[in-house]
Amino acid sequence: MEGYQKGRRGKTLEAPEVVVVRLPLYLRALSQLAEQGTQLVSSEELGRQLQITPAQIRKDLSSFGRFGKQGRGYDVGHLLGELRQVLGLTQEWSVALVGVGRLGRALLGYPGFRPEGFKIAAAFDVDPRQVGQVVGGIMVQPMHRLEEVLGTEGIRMAIVAVPASQAQQVIDQLAACNVRAIVNYASVAAHVPPHVKLRTIDPVLALQSMTYYLREDARP
Amino acid sequence: MEGYQKGRRGKTLEAPEVVVVRLPLYLRALSQLAEQGTQLVSSEELGRQLQITPAQIRKDLSSFGRFGKQGRGYDVGHLLGELRQVLGLTQEWSVALVGVGRLGRALLGYPGFRPEGFKIAAAFDVDPRQVGQVVGGIMVQPMHRLEEVLGTEGIRMAIVAVPASQAQQVIDQLAACNVRAIVNYASVAAHVPPHVKLRTIDPVLALQSMTYYLREDARP
Known part of the structure; x- marks a missing residue:
């Protein structure tokens, strides 16, 4: 190399x-x-x-x-x-999921992580009705246990699947818990400290980056 | 300009x-x-x-x-x-969804499209148990109606939320129906004709693009 x-x-x-x-x-x-x-x-x-x-x-x-x-x-x-x-993919990476709504549940059931060396090792939600439920083999934890669980499990990657209005706060909490890489599904321009990497996954951004190519022959 | x-x-x-x-x-x-x-x-x-x-x-x-x-x-x-x-965002864009599983349903319920000028105007699935169901106000159509519905509605953007094994075939069908811009959620390196734009949305790709930055201080 x-x-x-x-x-x-x-x-x-x-x-x-x-x-x-x-x-x-x-x-x-x-x-x-x-x-x-x-x-x-x-x-x-x-x-x-x-x-x-x-x-x-x-x-x-x-x-x-x-x-x-x-x-x-x-x-x-x-x-x-x-x-x-x-890319550092010769090891397995544990990932925390925050937000166990429809999207979060789809992610917990997604079979594509494990073959690529990623494991959702913990899931969190603010909603007391979600906490304690077992989804995709993972028990949903309350947010106040975030720091403890991430520390114990040595988790430094996270996926954020919460509503846009809560995303920045959750991202701040994750960054404060030593998370260094975040995939964000909320449609916000979130801020992270310089040492934290953030990728936003958003179908609207993807669609908006293609209408440019369709606009000229678009119907009036 | x-x-x-x-x-x-x-x-x-x-x-x-x-x-x-x-x-x-x-x-x-x-x-x-x-x-x-x-x-x-x-x-x-x-x-x-x-x-x-x-x-x-x-x-x-x-x-x-x-x-x-x-x-x-x-x-x-x-x-x-x-x-x-x-970006051509002064008009509303109709989008077709193919695949009404967990992810597709989360997308049909996603409130972030309309305020940005995108409307899921049609949904399709191969599974006869899904066809005819109304999800998020949209009736799921069988795949054989794809060409007819896209033509009638003038839809040229699509979101693909089918399993990886079916994605390339669905993308080919969409391209054949005059769809020019596709957001693909399946974890495949899909091919499209040169005049079709494709964006792949994949949490694994996002995670893999960040482990690079974590690898050096990763635990052994």
Whole structure:
């Protein structure tokens, strides 16, 4: 592994966030190729699948080491392993869920976390009717136990599935409990301290980023 | 409006997709500022809220026209209106939902679409037990009515909330029915024709893009 690992003075350099965000997309495409039995893939083929230019893919991947052989393409299995290592996915990550409404329940039943190394290890809600219920094998805890449970379990990732009006407060509480990475489903521009990462998952943002392409031929 | 509108030969130029994807984030932050009664905002303040550099914000916005006054900041209301126009959000958009399982039902009950100008106008499922049910005021239709309903309603945006194993097939069907913009909740690297936009919403991708920042101080 080379590239962003060390700067000139031995200081560890981070890859640009735009690159880090693309790596899981590469991982997913490579996993599907591996399942299909593909052993080598060109940046052109990966680019076609991901709607990313081959040059961008080569540049992104070369930041982390020399994975491709000229004219031969990338070794799918090797690149998969290296990307998992770069992204810290060689271990299992425990995740806390806050908010056990309709969306939270759908997330607790979602089968896609475990195969990728993520485990919802604790769930919380403010609603006393939810607390104590067992959903997807997890007992819903009251919010006042947040700090204790996260500390005991060493949880530093969380998913926020509460109404927009409560999201910032919950995110602040999570940040105060040493959570360093938050996926937020509430439609708010939430703030986090600089050492906390936040990704907002919002179908409205996704839709709004595509109407731009439809607007010209839109019906009046 | 200037910038990307016309190229040298009068051809309409598109803004880079990375910029288009950021515009809804600006829109959301500006909406919150407007609700709080803020009339002017600096690129520094916007940048702080969105964890984007002020230089990036100025560059992104200047692509679409001259919104800011030096040393004075952006007029929140004016910029909101212009961004809505750029993104084609001055009209209401009808959206089809495919997949009425737990996630689909959460989406049908989601109150965040209408205030932003999006309306789930039709819902579809392959499961005969779902078909005919009314969820969130919408009657679930069988898949074989997809083309007819989308055509009649002029729907060109869709949300896919089906299991991963069915997602590519559903996306192909939607593309064949003239759908041009798809939000996909299934955890697959789906393919679309070049004229179709696709955004994948996936908590695993979001989590995987943050473990990179946690890996070094991760417990062994």
